[in-house]
Amino acid sequence: MPDASGKLVRVEVGDCVQVGKHFARDKLASGAARVPGGDETRARKVIAGDIQDCGVLVRGNKREAARIVGKYKLQVASGRVSLPFARTLVWRPGLALNPRQVVMGFARLEEQDGYDAWEGAAMLRAGEKMALHIGTADERRATRDTIGTLKVPLYEAGAVWVRRTAATERFAAAWAGWLKEGISEEHALLRALYVNPLLLCTLPALWLSSWWVKESR
């Protein structure tokens, strides 16, 4: 095949090669090639060993978390919302996760080529409900007073990946504080996010199902 300079080169499946734009378009359109990089590549790096700084903060049963993430030797802690690791998955065990899904979230926080990286990654909650649809009247009123409107989408509070920075530590402290007051999960997370702006990668609802793999026991 021709490389970017037009010179014929021999390549094998899996090779990365610089090619011209028209050749790239043809091969991408036919499915014969793909753009290197992206979530899959980053995830493979994470799984392969770039995970020394990653860990799971379990808001519940620590042993269950250790069983799920043990394959990748991720660190596990339990307790209130906090960021004990450089990259932390804050996980509420009621949300089912498998190891692949856990590391895909960490991949979203990885720096690439010297550019800024996302500080947090969280999914929207399935069902397209907004803050005005859930919680008590008092919770909705307080959220509206904080945010200015209740016409905002809800986040899935069961799994939030966070890279520890000054901004995210403020966010995590606020989130823990709202939860401690007994505020509903959705309202607590919304308020904590709103008053602590961060580089948040919002993922679509059901993003985790993109990475569902049947694990053999």
Added chain:
Amino acid sequence: MAVELVGERKQVRGVVYVAYGAAAQREARLSIESLRRHHGWPVVVVGDGSIAGSRHVKFTDGTGGLPGRWAKVNLDKLSPFEHTLFLDADTRVHGDLSPGFRALERGWDVAIVPSEPQGDQVLAHVGEVERAVTLAVLSDPLQLNTGVMWFRKTACIMRLFEEWRRQWWSWRDKDQGALLRALERAPVRVWLLGRPFNGGGVVAHRFGMARE
């Protein structure tokens, strides 16, 4: 003694439309009329004609036929406001739009609404190859609708727009795929608002009506 300069505060916020061609100009005029029923913010229209009640900004087309999209990815340079609300010409305002500006004042760089098509339909309106390239890099991203978008002028927003222009220039077609790729390389603080703000009860969106 401290005083609040009310006039100065109003100039921080403003609304920008992009309208090239008779259909877009007509839609923008009607959108501005609807906006005026709820807000008195200054309005700028980038395009090829003046519209009553707004200030006209001329912007030369350097794309060979897609002036509207090129203007959109240059909004950081074209908007005279520190805090900007961009509205597609084919929108109609039916309620309070201040929550978007409030988010900017809180420290968010952008306030925007997720698109209705997601999952298998994400970026379905984008060209086949561009879509494939975008999904290869991002794998199931959250599509954002750029028809109603608040942003403030910060260093990171300038970087985002610069990257957005670079990404859009690769295909010179739709802008939403380019924005997602740009965000991946130059992340900013994005606050999401619900569907009522774009295609709902606060802002109705007459998709496609601004095209000739």
